[in-house]
Amino acid sequence: MLNDRSQLLFKNLMGLYLNEGKPVGSTTLAKLPEIGLSSATVRNVLSDLENMGLIQSPHTSAGRIPTEMGYRFFVDSMVTYQPLSKKNIATIQRQLSPAFSQDELLAHASKVLSGMTGMTSMVLMPNKEREILKHIDFVSLGGNRVLVVLLFNDQDVQNRIIELEEAASPSELQQTANFLNEQFVGKNLAEAKALLVERMQTIRQSMNRLMLSVVEATDSVLTQQLDQKLPYLVSGKTNLLNYQELADSEKLRALFDSFEKHSDMLNLLDKSLKAKGVQVFIGNECGNEIYRGCSIVTTPYEVDGEVLGVLGVVGPSRMHYEKVVPEVDVTAKILSSLLKK
C-alpha cells in the first residue's frame, strides 16, 4: 500500500519529529544522506503522504507533522523496539525488590515507571473482590478493643481496630478466629461476604453473644475492604510539566482532573486488562478529547498466568515509543515475577 520510498521518508520524518518536536520540511529531509533525493521530489512524496492522511501541515509555510493516523501506522509497522540494557533491567529489579506487601510493590512499580520514562504512570490495582482470604486473626488490645488482622494472598495484610460491646477473653477470641478461619479461608472477599450473609441465621443460633459481635464487626471490615481502596495509582504527574506541548495550564488541569475522575482512565485500563501484551492508545483512541496530543501505553501484569491488573504511562504522543514500550513491558514482567513469589 505504501512504496519503499514513501515509507523511508515517512520513517525519517517521524524520527526527526520525535527528536526535535518541530515540523519537518522537504529540504531538511532531502539533506539526510540516506535519502538522496531532491527537495522537490521529497515534496511530491510528502504531498502523497498528506493525501493519505499520515501527515499534516500546521500551516502553509511550516513543515509536516504526523497525524494520529500517522502515529498509529508508525507504531504498528515501523518502530523497532529497543531492548533494555542488562543494567537497566537490574536497576528496575533492585528498585522493586525491597517491597513488603503487594500494595507497596505496586506503588514502587508505579514510581519506577514514571521515573524511568519521565512521564506519568498509572497502575490499575488488582480486583480486591477476588483476593483470597488466607488467614484471620484477632489480637486483644485490652478492654473492649480488638485488632482484626486479615491476610490476603500471602502478601497483602489489612488490619482494623474494632470496639466490642463487652470485653472478650483471649481464648474466646481464639475460638472465634478458629471458627472464621474454618469457614472463610480459601474464599475470596465476595464469596466470604455472601457466605456470611447466608449462614448468619445458623451462626446466630450456634454462637454466644460475644462471638457474634466479633463476627459482625469482622463483616463490616470486609465490606469496607471492598470499596475503600483506590482503583488505580498515579505517579509522576508533575513530569508532564516538562513537555511544552502540554505547557498550557488549562490543558494540564484537564488532564489531572481526568486522572482524579477515574472514569476515562478506568475504561481504558479495563480495555487493556482484556488484551494481551502492550497496547498503545494514541490521541482520540484514549477515549476523550482531553487526550488529544497524548498517548497512553499500557500492559497487563499477572501472576500464575492470571491477569491481575494493568500498568502504563501517559505522555505526549510525541514520545519515544521504541524505548517506552519495552520499558512498560519489562516493568510489567518484573512486577509479575515478583508477585508470583
Add this chain to the structure above:
Amino acid sequence: MLNDRSQLLFKNLMGLYLNEGKPVGSTTLAKLPEIGLSSATVRNVLSDLENMGLIQSPHTSAGRIPTEMGYRFFVDSMVTYQPLSKKNIATIQRQLSPAFSQDELLAHASKVLSGMTGMTSMVLMPNKEREILKHIDFVSLGGNRVLVVLLFNDQDVQNRIIELEEAASPSELQQTANFLNEQFVGKNLAEAKALLVERMQTIRQSMNRLMLSVVEATDSVLTQQLDQKLPYLVSGKTNLLNYQELADSEKLRALFDSFEKHSDMLNLLDKSLKAKGVQVFIGNECGNEIYRGCSIVTTPYEVDGEVLGVLGVVGPSRMHYEKVVPEVDVTAKILSSLLKK
C-alpha cells in the same frame, strides 16, 4: 507609626488587591465611598506608603501592590479573622471521622485542607521514633513464614511478613511474643532498638536458635520502621495550577521539586513545630527564593498537650488570610481532638 488615614487606605488597597489581583491605582481607591478623598490626596499617601516599603509599583503607569513587608504588616495587625461557620466545622468533622488509623486520619486531614482552601496542603507526620510500642504479635502463616504485627499508640498498626530459616510452631512463636512484649511494650521505637542492642548478649544465651532468629527479624522490622516513612504528606498539588501568578510552568516545577526535595519544607515545618499557634510565612520567609510570591500557613497539632506534628497550606501570597488562617487552625484542632481518642 502609621496614621489612621494611611492605615485605612492601605487596608482598602489590600482588600482590592486580594480580590482582583491587579495593581490598585489612586483613582480606584478614591472612588471607594469609605475613603472620601480626592485621587491626588490618595496619591500623596500612597507615595508615603511606598517610601515606608509597604507597597510598590510594578512599573510607572501601574497601580500599587503590597510588598512582602506589606503582607507581613497586614497579616500581623490588620486582618480580622473570620470564624468558620458551624456547617463548615461539621463538614470537616464528618470528613475526618471515618479514619481507622493514625496515618489515614492525617491523610484525610491533608485532603480536607487542600480541598477547603483550594491550595496545596502538607502534613508533617509524627516522629516515629517516639511512637510507643503497645503490642507485638506473631501469626504463623504456615511453612517458615511469619506475620509480625506491631501496634503503636493504639492507632497505628504495622505489619511485615518475615521468613525464618526453619519452621516455628505456634507455641514457640507465642513464647517469643510473650518475651518481646514483656521487654519492649511501653517503650518507644528508639528505646526499644537501643534496648535490643544492649541485651542481645543476654538474649543469645537464654534463647534457642529459633526464637533468636525471630527476634532478629523483628529487629530489622523495627529499624525499617524508623526510616521508611515519608516525613510529610502533600495533597492538592494540582490546585496550584489555578493561580495565574504561578501559571509559568518553570515556577510550578520548581515548587513541586521543592516539595519532593523535603529539606526546605522540613526546615519550615520544624520551625512551626516549636511555635505555638498558627504561623504565616510570607515569600522570602519561607526560606527559599523559589517561594517568592507564595505564602505558607502552618500550625501544630497535638494530643494530650504534646505536639505531634504540623499541618499547613502553601499558596500564592495573594491569598485570603482571613479565611485560610482559621481554616488551618480549626482543622488542626479537630484533628487533635480525633487523635486524642
Add this chain to the structure above:
DNA sequence: ATTTAGCACTCTAACCATGAGAGTGCTGAA
C-alpha cells in the same frame, strides 16, 4: 496647613505594518 485640580510625563499593552525566512505547489526542462 491641607487638600485638590490640572497638567506634563512615563510606561504598558494592543494594534498594525513590514520584511525575512521557511516551506509549498506547480511548471517545464533534463
Add this chain to the structure above:
DNA sequence: TTCAGCACTCTCATGGTTAGAGTGCTAAAT
C-alpha cells in the same frame, strides 16, 4: 521520473504608533 526554478503563502520577529492608566509636581482653593 526527477528536479531546478519560481511565484506564492504563511508565520514570526521587529519596530512604530497610539490609547489608556497612573504618577508626581505645582499652584490654586479651602
